[in-house]
Amino acid sequence: MSHHRWMLRPFTVLAAGAALVTMVITAPAGAAPAPAGAGQGPSSAGCANRVNDTPRKLIECIQTEDLWRHMRAFQAIADAHPGADGHPSRNSGEPGYKASVDYVAKLMRQAGYDVKIQNYKFFYFAFTALPTFREASPTPHDYTVATDWNPGQSTGAASAALQPAGGIVIPPTSSPSSTSGCAAADFTGFTAGRVALVQRGGCNYGVKVQNAQAAGATGVIVFNEGNPGRTDLINGSLIDAAGNRIVPTIPVAFTSFATGSDLLTQYDQAVQNGTAPPVMSLEIKAKVNPNADDYNVIADSKGGDPNHTVVVDAHLDAIYGAGMLDNASGSATILNIAQLMRKVKPRNKLRFIWFGGEELGELGSAFYVNNLAPADLAKIGYDLDADVTATPNYVVGVLDPAGVDLFTRTVSTQFPPQVYEPSKVARDLGIQYFSSIGKNHILFSPVGTDAEQFNQAGVPASGVLTGQDCCKLQSDVDLFGGVTGNFEGKIPSTDGGCVDNPFRWCDNLANNDKKVLTFMSRGFANMVVNMAFDTKVLSAAANPRVHAQARPSPHTTGAPSR
DSSP states (O other): OOSOOSSOOOOOOOOOOOOOOOOOOOOSSSOSOOOTTOSSOOOHHHHHTSOOOSHHHHHHHOOHHHHHHHHHHHHHHHHHSBOTTSSBOOBTTSHHHHHHHHHHHHHHHHTTOEEEEEEEEEEEEEESSOOEEEEEESSOEEEOBTTTEEEOSOOEEEEEEEEEOTTOOSSOOSSOOOOTTSSGGGGTTOOTTSEEEEESOSSOHHHHHHHHHHTTOSEEEEEOOOSTTOOSOOOOOOBOTTSOBOOOSSOEEEEOHHHHHHHHHHHHHHHHHTOOOOEEEEEEOEEEEEEEEEEEEEEEOSSSEEEEEEEEEEEOOBSSSOOIIIIIHHHHHHHHHHHHTTTOOOSEEEEEEEESOGGGTSHHHHHHHHTSOHHHHHTEEEEEEEOOOOOTTOOOEEEEEEEEOTTTOSOOEEOOHHHHHHHHHHHHHHHHHHHHTTOOOEEEOSTTSTHHHHHHTTOOEEEEEOOOSSOBOHHHHHHHOSOSBOSSSSSOTTSOOSTTOTTTOOOSGGGSOHHHHHHHHHHHHHHHHHHHTOSSSSOTTTOOOOOOOOEEOOOOSSSOOO
16 A cells, blocks of 8 residues: 555544445345355365356355465565565566566466556666665764664765754744755855755755755755654655656755754754764665656456446555565455456456556556546446455455545545445445454545545545554554554554565565455455446446546655655
């Protein structure tokens, strides 16, 4: 799931106890959902060779061993294809991602689907070594990456005396007021060759860095401003005044207010005492490709009305490693369902898509949706998204356009009735199934998932999400059990856990729960098979869908830029 994981925002507790809805769309005879774990079902081979065209048939054929076979394969792919940093990887733009694409495409062709691989370009940046940041003198101190500091997407090395830019406001005011580094004049008298210290505020981070580099700085340290809500460790996007991405050729470090103010105090004391200022060392090595290749795998069912298409998607890419929970799990879920439905003749065409670049800002789904001709977009009647389906310390999340954001627990996006009302149909199918097996649920917004792109294009959507391995609230524990914070129990609960955090490389197979993967895949299968035969939502007469744009709140696909 795409979000800005290096620094998560404080949570507000969501009240538990949403009502369980038991609405089911009628599929062919025998459509009542089978209870999960209903014991003695058909064999895996038997499931593969029959027509799984009802919820009961399909659900009982979602079996742990088949799901886990795909999970092991994705882990093996990551292990066999190290990324730029030498660690197992399935990141977009790296060999492990392309191998994942090839694995899915091969199996879908073998299952009889019409498969194509859609290529698009994107901006690739990857660290090739662990970035380093330390105070060399007068008091040697190493800063721990992702704990004490975050490296900006930049390259280069510096070892030089520190010098603050003008405009720093300390003590900070009650609301943001600093414009440190925003003007060339803030570097008047700056000694070329030194490392610049600038405070957050007033302009994009990239502008501060450009001004520092123009003044001869060999590195830049940006520290948080210190106002309420602006004290913690930051991680920023390097954007210029026009909003364009830049990759400076001098290293950039982002730190907390406490770290930055401490360095400023050391500098001021050195000036007062007539001694040498602190000497800072920074090194960031990275690979940059502004025109890298990425891929979506698109697989259409042979049958079904192409004028009424149901997209079933998951993102295939990882970020910072193997990405087994986020999102090999969802990829395995839809791959298993597709294989089991290979002999089904759906009323509506099924289009299974594995998107790339979701972790970088829903790039693959945005490319797919934005490059559809209006007539082709109008044929897509529904989207179902599986984004993280095996979290050990799980929540049972069902996507709803009016749900809360997973991380902020606030409603950030509103969609018109043409999108929202039909989205509730598959949503309620998911709720119905999870209720039937005794599971509570929570409604999550599509923001941060590929379903968001479809909702914004006017397409109704729902899906499933089990959360991540961080930051579980007490209200979640009340609904689903487990524990607050990380399931690993070793990392502070607000740092994002294993999933999608840099320099940890721990979102591996062990970061997934087989039982959760199984019942979540069954719940999602209930949505898929019912919508495959839907005659209500996917009907021009019943739903004269208008591709009205959503009215999203400001939503960026990168880290904060200022």
